[in-house]
């Protein structure tokens with residue numbers, strides 16, 4: 001699996017990506033919406049779950065590679081989620097803060113949205129966003145999404161109000 005955009009390439013993550021993956025999942029700024037940085041064990045578990053998802057569904061969160069340097073700068077991809085009582089496809093995005101503010105998250109997420117519509121035949125793509133995460137909401141808005149509802153998620157012992165953003169295939 002490989003998706004290319006003008007500046008980025010998306011591909012499956014492997015054990016070899018653990019260092020740049022830790023740089024994202026153990027960064028306090030990047031992980032603010034997740035109640036703080038992950039432990040080493042949580043990072044390994046995350047990578048394992050992505051690899052399980054690649055095998056089960058053919059997609060998951062992929063590594064986002066900056067084509068000009070080959071550096072892994074983020075993660076973006078598709079996962080199956082239950083949102084507002086429905087089983088749906090979600091586009092997710094988490095980038096190293098050193099690479100925010102350049103439009104990379106929107107570029108990668110738009111390619112994933114188009115993959116969901118064009119290759120997987122999804123009627124709708126969702127993004128679930130914690131109500132404090134304005135940067136993430138702005139990516140969802142740039143993807144053409146609107147708010148479809150609100151719900152609470154429990155993660156790491158904390159109840160987090162979320163908004164369900166979505167865009168339809170036409």
Ligand SMILES: CC(C)(COP(=O)(O)OP(=O)(O)OC[C@H]1O[C@@H](n2cnc3c(N)ncnc32)[C@H](O)[C@@H]1OP(=O)(O)O)[C@@H](O)C(=O)NCCC(=O)NCCS
Pocket residue numbers: 029030031033093094095096099100101102103104105106107128129130133135136139
């Ligand atoms: C959510 C997240 C990926 C958004 O990152 P981001 O840098 O705000 O989003 P983009 O990469 O789309 O960049 C948009 C910015 O780049 C600017 N930009 C610069 N060059 C650009 C270009 N060529 N094309 C588009 N935008 C460009 C935009 O004007 C915008 O500016 P702003 O930072 O002043 O708002 C990032 O904040 C993150 O990783 N957060 C932590 C993880 C997380 O919470 N994920 C979401 C869980 S729901």
